[in-house]
Amino acid sequence: MNKVEAIEDVLGVEALGSGVGLSLPGGATPEHVVAPRDAEECARLMRWATSSGIGVLPVGVGARSRPFESEGRWVALSTERMDGIETYEAADLTLTAAAGTPMADVAAAMRPHKQWAPFDPPRVGEGTIGGFVSVADSGPLWAGYGEVRNHVLGATIVTGDGRILRLGGRVVKNVAGFDLLKLVVGGRGSFGVVTSVCIRAFPEPIEDRVLVLASASLPELAGPALQVATAPIVPVSSVIVDRLPTSDTPGLVIRLHGSRVTVDADQRRLEAHLGLKLATIDNRATFAAEVSNRGASDDIVIRVSTLPSLLGGLLGVVDGAGASSVGLDAYGARGRVSFSESEGSQAARFLDAASALGATVAVESAPHTSPLWARADEKTSHEAELMDGLRRAFDPEGVLWPTRS
Amino acid sequence: MIRSLSPDVIARLRDIVGARNVISEPDRLVVYESDGLTAYRVSPLAVVLPASTEEVSAVVSLLGREGVAVIPRGAGTGLSGGALPTAGGVVVGTARMNRILSIDEADRLARVQPGVINSRLTTATEPYGLYYAPDPSSQSTCTLGGNVAENSGGPHCLKYGVTSRYVTGLTVVMGDGRVVELGGAHRWAAGTPDFLGLFVGSEGCFGIATEIEVRLLPLTEGVRTILGIFETMEAAGRAVTEIIGSGLMPAAVEIVDKATIEAVEASVFAAGYPTDAGAALVIEFDGTEAGLDEEAEAAARCCRANGAREIRSASTEEERVALWKGRKKAFGAMGRIAPDLLVQDATVPRTRLPEVLARITEIGEEYDLKIANVFHAGDGNLHPNILFDRNDQDEVDRVEAASKAIMTLCVQVGGTITGEHGVGVDKRQYMTLVHNETELDMLRRVRRVFDPSGLLNPGKVVPDPDGAVA
Numbered sequence: 001m002n003k004v005e006a007i008e009d010v011l012g013v014e015a016l017g018s019g020v021g022l023s024l025p026g027g028a029t030p031e032h033v034v035a036p037r038d039a040e041e042c043a044r045l046m047r048w049a050t051s052s053g054i055g056v057l058p059v060g061v062g063a064r065s066r067p068f069e070s071e072g073r074w075v076a077l078s079t080e081r082m083d084g085i086e087t088y089e090a091a092d093l094t095l096t097a098a099a100g101t102p103m104a105d106v107a108a109a110m111r112p113h114k115q116w117a118p119f120d121p122p123r124v125g126e127g128t129i130g131g132f133v134s135v136a137d138s139g140p141l142w143a144g145y146g147e148v149r150n151h152v153l154g155a156t157i158v159t160g161d162g163r164i165l166r167l168g169g170r171v172v173k174n175v176a177g178f179d180l181l182k183l184v185v186g187g188r189g190s191f192g193v194v195t196s197v198c199i200r201a202f203p204e205p206i207e208d209r210v211l212v213l214a215s216a217s218l219p220e221l222a223g224p225a226l227q228v229a230t231a232p233i234v235p236v237s238s239v240i241v242d243r244l245p246t247s248d249t250p251g252l253v254i255r256l257h258g259s260r261v262t263v264d265a266d267q268r269r270l271e272a273h274l275g276l277k278l279a280t281i282d283n284r285a286t287f288a289a290e291v292s293n294r295g296a297s298d299d300i301v302i303r304v305s306t307l308p309s310l311l312g313g314l315l316g317v318v319d320g321a322g323a324s325s326v327g328l329d330a331y332g333a334r335g336r337v338s339f340s341e342s343e344g345s346q347a348a349r350f351l352d353a354a355s356a357l358g359a360t361v362a363v364e365s366a367p368h369t370s371p372l373w374a375r376a377d378e379k380t381s382h383e384a385e386l387m388d389g390l391r392r393a394f395d396p397e398g399v400l401w402p403t404r405s
Numbered sequence: 406m407i408r409s410l411s412p413d414v415i416a417r418l419r420d421i422v423g424a425r426n427v428i429s430e431p432d433r434l435v436v437y438e439s440d441g442l443t444a445y446r447v448s449p450l451a452v453v454l455p456a457s458t459e460e461v462s463a464v465v466s467l468l469g470r471e472g473v474a475v476i477p478r479g480a481g482t483g484l485s486g487g488a489l490p491t492a493g494g495v496v497v498g499t500a501r502m503n504r505i506l507s508i509d510e511a512d513r514l515a516r517v518q519p520g521v522i523n524s525r526l527t528t529a530t531e532p533y534g535l536y537y538a539p540d541p542s543s544q545s546t547c548t549l550g551g552n553v554a555e556n557s558g559g560p561h562c563l564k565y566g567v568t569s570r571y572v573t574g575l576t577v578v579m580g581d582g583r584v585v586e587l588g589g590a591h592r593w594a595a596g597t598p599d600f601l602g603l604f605v606g607s608e609g610c611f612g613i614a615t616e617i618e619v620r621l622l623p624l625t626e627g628v629r630t631i632l633g634i635f636e637t638m639e640a641a642g643r644a645v646t647e648i649i650g651s652g653l654m655p656a657a658v659e660i661v662d663k664a665t666i667e668a669v670e671a672s673v674f675a676a677g678y679p680t681d682a683g684a685a686l687v688i689e690f691d692g693t694e695a696g697l698d699e700e701a702e703a704a705a706r707c708c709r710a711n712g713a714r715e716i717r718s719a720s721t722e723e724e725r726v727a728l729w730k731g732r733k734k735a736f737g738a739m740g741r742i743a744p745d746l747l748v749q750d751a752t753v754p755r756t757r758l759p760e761v762l763a764r765i766t767e768i769g770e771e772y773d774l775k776i777a778n779v780f781h782a783g784d785g786n787l788h789p790n791i792l793f794d795r796n797d798q799d800e801v802d803r804v805e806a807a808s809k810a811i812m813t814l815c816v817q818v819g820g821t822i823t824g825e826h827g828v829g830v831d832k833r834q835y836m837t838l839v840h841n842e843t844e845l846d847m848l849r850r851v852r853r854v855f856d857p858s859g860l861l862n863p864g865k866v867v868p869d870p871d872g873a874v875a
Contacts, residue, residue, distance in 0.1 A: 171824070176840070306591050378595040
């Protein structure tokens with residue numbers, strides 16, 4: 001039995017597609033794309049792959065950005081057939097959906113109930129809930145709502161050797177055993193294939209106000225940004241961008257949520273703390289989305305983080321780096337810096353300069369042949385050791401991500 | 406099992422931490438025989454009280470080489486037996502590691518040793534306009550190291566989240582004595598999996614946190630507290646669902662039931678709650694002063710719409726303390742009506758509260774037990790408190806049976822067996838209600854990654870493969 005016949009035998013012919021059309025960075029084109037319908041089918045596939053010595057690359061719906069090259073036999077696993085909201089308990093503020101469900105569908109389901117998922121990483125509306133949880137990038141709204149990891153209540157995953165694990169549940173507080181869910185959220189598929197997710201929904205804010213402080217340069221925003229980060233109120237987000245959607249100047253964008261009365265008072269307190277007036281933006285939804293995407297819009301994207309008190313030094317480095325797009329969360333002193341060059345020399349210099357300041361940096365996106373990928377993450381030796389041990393626990397034969405170290 | 410420590414090992418432990426910080430005399434070990442769950446008692450071989458990361462590392466290394474189990478212990482306030490000694494084990498207590506190492510006002514971070522009392526951190530940071538949000542009911546005595554081990558919650562975690570949301574970094578002594586760093590507030594970009602989140606709530610089975618970096622919040626400008634008096638628990642439960650569903654975000658929503666009200670009002674802690682009420686609901690809002698009145702009034706409307714016969718509001722701090730008194734003094738008051746109290750802990754989807762509460766009442770009647778409910782209603786975190794006398798074996802057996810019935814009920818409606826107290830030894834027997842053998846096996850595998858020797862807090866959290874839980 002050849003590979004095609006074997007997969008058809010395991011999952012049925014409709015689960016099998018060709019790799020043509022699936023563009024994976026790195027130029028890798030899988031011989032086959034397999035799309036199981038649910039956790040049970042996914043488990044059968046993983047058990048077959050384990051017994052056959054075939055690698056499996058979870059690709060979600062194909063939006064991943066890291067390069068992949070494998071010399072062995074491998075198939076890509078798509079979640080596109082795992083699509084649909086399984087349960088939505090609006091009164092309990094919980095929603096469970098299959099991994100391939102578009103985040104846009106999740107938002108559409110919540111909207112009639114005046115609820116939402118308060119996360120705003122770049123292009124969040126374009127991906128699936130499985131991809132969103134696997135990457136677990138909260139976006140600047142974490143300041144007001146907390147990180148994604150705090151609001152993923154449960155997930156079903158399939159391990160590398162085909163075991164189905166139902167982790168967490170659909171209640172907000174749950175300490176029944178070690179919190180393996182935390183590994184899955186943000187684990188980028190390293191520990192298993194996410195097939196279903198339960199997330200917490202939030203009531204939509206009555207008032208969503210976007211305020212702006214424009215500036216002539218990025219370094220000039222360091223002072224106001226630190227003042228916002230130490231203000232007596234915590235805005236739900238505060239972002240430094242190199243270019244405001246309404247002008248070509250850098251600016252600090254602040255969002256306040258709450259009742260009208262509360263937001264009015266918060267704005268007054270914030271302006272008193274800063275000693276200046278902030279401009280109010282009218283078309284806030286479009287504006288906020290454009291702000292969220294800053295820093296993640298070009299060939300090379302660098303993630304960077306430091307402490308708020310060190311933001312001034314970092315902004316000085318960013319200012320002279322030749323970046324094409326910048327979006328830094330002022331409350332968390334973290335975000336993205338993009339470069340439009342293809343060779344990566346400016347980005348490399350930025351990585352070195354930011355590292356010299358003590359900032360943490362990592363490459364998020366780059367051309368697939370770029371040497372920058374050597375700096376795709378920044379594990380300590382202990383973290384690398386833990387990573388290896390945990391991957392062996394979840395994927396003893398190394399089926400998932402067949403060439404990832 | 407090791408039955409005693411050799412004189413040589415005792416001497417080497419004394420060399421590491423100082424002679425007075427090694428306790429091995431049987432009469433002095435009595436206080437370490439249990440934690441807040443006093444139903445279980447085991448005497449450790451010794452108690453060692455290190456004062457630094459280096460001393461913890463040296464102690465754990467030495468005990469590891471000797472094959473001696475290590476039981477980490479904070480203040481011993483845990484309610485699931487997480488700090489219960491293992492026979493043949495040594496307790497490593499963090500009582501001397503009680504220094505606040507730094508308060509970073511600009512970055513809103515603090516770094517502390519694990520023996521720092523929870524409420525002491527807020528006291529120390531208040532002059533900077535900051536506070537530490539997680540507030541377990543034992544916050545005046547429990548330690549931050551214990552909070553990390555249990556991923557503790559508290560009344561105000563409804564709005565602010567539990568411990569894991571606030572821990573940004575840890576220094577950890579692993580089972581082999583190595584010192585490792587996990588997380589760090591500045592390391593978001595590193596892109597590593599959330600090992601820190603995995604460690605928090607690991608109940609002392611993955612390592613001993615010896616330094617803890619936590620995020621602080623600015624002090625809130627104002628607070629409003631109201632008390633709703635209801636004829637029935639079901640009505641109070643419906644009010645909770647309506648309040649949360651309406652989009653309001655209270656800082657806390659707590660319920661006390663009729664049995665608890667009666668106990669409190671008959672005690673020295675009398676709070677003025679009407680003893681003929683079926684339930685009392687404490688609802689608190691905090692944040693920017695403007696808007697708090699309208700939020701409190703909106704919550705009051707939800708209460709009235711669900712049959713509240715009376716709403717009381719606090720306009721001063723003294724009045725606020727009075728409204729909370731019936732909730733905060735509940736456990737102390739119960740000592741008056743029974744010699745022993747089993748504080749249970751489970752979570753259910755919030756909308757299932759009314760039916761679950763009704764069924765818990767029936768379970769109390771079926772097993773002829775008095776069950777008093779005090780709990781965090783806003784997040785569905787129940788605390789059914791079973792009153793009993795440990796000298797009455799028949800009653801003890803009925804308590805165990807009723808506990809199992811309550812746990813089973815909570816899981817059947819989509820909940821879980823513990824929301825904030827942890828598994829420890831007490832809930833090991835219920836782990837099969839929420840995890841199948843495949844999942845339990847994975848918990849064991851992950852534990853071995855952190856502690857291959859299995860000497861860190863053995864006999865806790867995960868049932869043995871053969872099903873043994875004792």
